[in-house]
Amino acid sequence: MRKELKISAIRNGTVIDHITSGMALKVLHILGLDEDPPTSTVSVIMHVPSRLHSFKDIVKIEDRELKKREPNRIALLSPHATINIIRDGEVAEKHHVRPPREVVDLASCENPNCITNSREPVSTRFKVIRKEPMVLKCVYCGREQDVCIERLE
Amino acid sequence: MDFQGRDVVSINDFTLEEINYILDVAEGMVPAAKGEEVLDLIPGKILAMMFYEPSTRTMLSFETAMKRIGGKVIGFSDVRATSTAKGETLADTIKMVEAYADVIVLRHDREGAARMAAEFSDIPVLNAGDGAGQHPTQTLLDLYTMRSELGYLRKKSIALVGDLKYGRTVHSLTYALAKFGANLHFIAPEALQLPPEVVSHLEKRNASFEVHEDLSDVMGEVDVLYVTRIQKERFPDIEEYNKVAGAFRIDTESLTGAKKSMIIMHPLPRVDEISPDVDGTNHARYFQQAFNGVPVRMALLSLVLGADLGVLR
Ligand SMILES: Nc1ncnc2c1ncn2[C@@H]1O[C@H](COP(=O)(O)OP(=O)(O)O)[C@@H](O)[C@H]1O
Ligand SMILES: [Mg+2]
Ligand SMILES: [Zn+2]
Numbered sequence: 472m473r474k475e476l477k478i479s480a481i482r483n484g485t486v487i488d489h490i491t492s493g494m495a496l497k498v499l500h501i502l503g504l505d506e507d508p509p510t511s512t513v514s515v516i517m518h519v520p521s522r523l524h525s526f527k528d529i530v531k532i533e534d535r536e537l538k539k540r541e542p543n544r545i546a547l548l549s550p551h552a553t554i555n556i557i558r559d560g561e562v563a564e565k566h567h568v569r570p571p572r573e574v575v576d577l578a579s580c581e582n583p584n585c586i587t588n589s590r591e592p593v594s595t596r597f598k599v600i601r602k603e604p605m606v607l608k609c610v611y612c613g614r615e616q617d618v619c620i621e622r623l624e
Numbered sequence: 625m626d627f628q629g630r631d632v633v634s635i636n637d638f639t640l641e642e643i644n645y646i647l648d649v650a651e652g653m654v655p656a657a658k659g660e661e662v663l664d665l666i667p668g669k670i671l672a673m674m675f676y677e678p679s680t681r682t683m684l685s686f687e688t689a690m691k692r693i694g695g696k697v698i699g700f701s702d703v704r705a706t707s708t709a710k711g712e713t714l715a716d717t718i719k720m721v722e723a724y725a726d727v728i729v730l731r732h733d734r735e736g737a738a739r740m741a742a743e744f745s746d747i748p749v750l751n752a753g754d755g756a757g758q759h760p761t762q763t764l765l766d767l768y769t770m771r772s773e774l775g776y777l778r779k780k781s782i783a784l785v786g787d788l789k790y791g792r793t794v795h796s797l798t799y800a801l802a803k804f805g806a807n808l809h810f811i812a813p814e815a816l817q818l819p820p821e822v823v824s825h826l827e828k829r830n831a832s833f834e835v836h837e838d839l840s841d842v843m844g845e846v847d848v849l850y851v852t853r854i855q856k857e858r859f860p861d862i863e864e865y866n867k868v869a870g871a872f873r874i875d876t877e878s879l880t881g882a883k884k885s886m887i888i889m890h891p892l893p894r895v896d897e898i899s900p901d902v903d904g905t906n907h908a909r910y911f912q913q914a915f916n917g918v919p920v921r922m923a924l925l926s927l928v929l930g931a932d933l934g935v936l937r
Contacts, residue, residue: 584755586736591713593740611736612757613634613792615821 479514482560484533491549491603492518495528497620498552501544504532511535524551542568544577547618550602570602578607579622585612595624628930631742632750635763635796640803646923647768652936653919653926656692663922664694665931672725673699674717675752676708676732681892681914682752682761686729689921693931698725718744727929730754748928759793762891765920766797767804769913770848773887777804781845786852786872786897788812793891794852795822802831809846811836813868816854839872844881849874849907851890851897875899879907889913 490498495515499505504513514531521527536556545552550570555562576594580587587595587609597607600615608615625645631637638646655661671690675683678701687697700706708717714737721728722745730741731752738751738758753759767777774780782801788794788810798818801808808826810818810833817835826833836842851874859865873896874888890898890910902908926933 582735584734586714586732586734586740586754589714589734591715591740593715593743609736611739612755613735 479516479531480560481531481533481557484511484531484535484557485537486555486557486562487530487532487545488527488553488555489521489523489549490528490530490545490552492524492526492528494549495530497548498528498530498545500620501548501623502532502537502541540577542566543571544623546570547574547577547605547623548620550605570599570605572599573597574599574607577624578618579624580609580612580614581616581619581622582609582612582614585609585614587611627927629748630928631738631745631748632760632924632928633738633742634751634758635760635800637760643764643767643800643803646764646920646927647771649923649927649933649936650764650768650916650919651772652933653692653922657689657915657919657922659692663692663935665926665933665935666693666695666726666929669695669727669929670725671695671697671699671925672721672728673697673701674721674728674730674732675699675701676703676714676730676737677753679731679753681917682731685914685917686750686752686761686921686925689918690925692918693922693926695726695925695929699729714741715744718749722747727925750924750928756790756792758796760796761917761921761924762793763796763800764924765913765917766850766889766891767800768920769889769909769916770887772916773909774847777801777806780806780847781809781842782806782848782850783809783811783839783842783846784850784852785811785839785874787816787854787858788818788852789816790855790858791852795819797850798822799825799829802826802829802833806832808833809836809842810834811839811842811872813837813871816858816868839874839878840881843879844883846886847883849882849886849888851888851894853891853893853895853897869896873897873899874902876901876905879905882907 512533516529518526546568552568554566556564574597596610600606600608605618656663690697718741727748729750729752732754735755735757737754742749854869856865887909888907
């Protein structure tokens with residue numbers, strides 16, 4: 472039996488694996504899973520030795536499959552994560568998140584004087600100029616910035 | 625090279641060849657810019673000036689430029705008198721103005737405003753400054769001035785002096801000069817030196833540059849002294865400002881040892897950065913530089929409006 476399963480096997484839900492070590496709680500935050508009242512039972516396993524990257528985090532969410540845009544947001548924090556949909560105790564689907572080349576309408580710009588932070592009807596748009604750790608450049612004001620969970624929408 | 629219908633938001637939207645071409649066209653505009661020739665390159669075309677922030681120099685030189693090539697000008701420079709005061713968005717105003725004009729010149733207090741306006745507009749948008757962001761026509765007229773004074777820019781020594789940290793236009797000028805292969809010198813107090821991301825961009829592009837804290841280090845070798853304004857607001861107290869401003873003030877004495885052909889530039893308006901006694905020396909070029917805004921803007925307006933430039937040659 473796989474030793475990870477000993478910690479928390481689930482019947483239905485989602486396992487996010489290969490999360491960049493240390494990012495698990497941020498992933499929970501952008502999925503809204505740290506909110507009160509709780510909606511799903513969540514197991515967080517941090518700093519698991521991994522073959523690919525020396526350590527990784529894993530998040531297991533019971534009875535919840537991810538919504539459409541959520542994987543894109545996870546990619547901003549953890550470009551190598553895999554998303555496993557578990558049905559009847561088995562991995563039914565597996566998706567690799569992909570670090571995007573552009574980030575559209577997912578994060579706000581850190582420059583308070585950027586046109587995207589005004590009342591104008593315009594979505595935010597960033598070019599990904601570095602993948603890990605991710606650095607974004609605002610297409611409008613040109614400001615280069617880190618991904619910051621407070622600014623994820 | 626096709627410029628017709630294009631927006632001019634950032635100097636980085638242009639290749640080196642395109643910049644040189646714009647400057648060539650600007651050279652051909654000089655007689656008309658001085659009023660010695662009359663051009664009618666774009667009969668019936670209308671420029672809409674949308675100035676959400678005051679800027680006398682930029683506004684007047686765009687207006688002159690449009691009229692010198694035979695066009696007409698409408699617009700506003702007082703936001704209180706427009707529907708923006710009633711809460712209209714820039715996006716909506718752009719959609720309205722594009723129905724009245726053939727080209728828009730926009731000055732706005734927010735960074736990225738011109739990029740957004742260009743997305744909403746079907747007619748070309750020329751960025752005349754967006755907050756602390758880009759000001760491509762200033763960069764072009766700076767390059768034009770240097771190129772026309774020095775002939776070419778490759779391997780020429782160009783010193784940028786003053787506030788190199790906050791001025792985005794200085795950063796754009798820096799990148800453009802790097803493209804031209806100039807040797808750059810950055811002279812500023814430590815607190816106002818180039819930000820690290822600009823330095824790393826220059827390194828990536830293999831630009832040739834040196835950093836100094838003292839003007840006299842390079843006075844003997846530079847071909848251009850480009851002086852920028854040091855803003856009081858950047859300093860915690862007035863004493864600190866006075867100390868720094870004093871150390872970077874250019875007067876005839878600080879020019880000792882300079883090459884005879886060295887030119888001094890400044891985007892204007894100046895406050896105390898250059899002493900008036902420098903105006904009379906043969907180094908001063910800042911008033912010429914201000915005039916050069918006219919032929920450069922004539923060139924840009926003609927190009928984006930698709931004028932037939934055959935008559936210039
Ligand atoms: N029923 C389950 N309950 C909880 N976790 C599971 C379950 N099935 C698989 N997992 C976990 O989901 C991830 C992906 O599973 P799997 O595809 O078998 O492994 P791998 O991606 O390493 O080849 C692993 O972390 C695994 O431990
Ligand atoms: Mg595994
Ligand atoms: Zn921005």
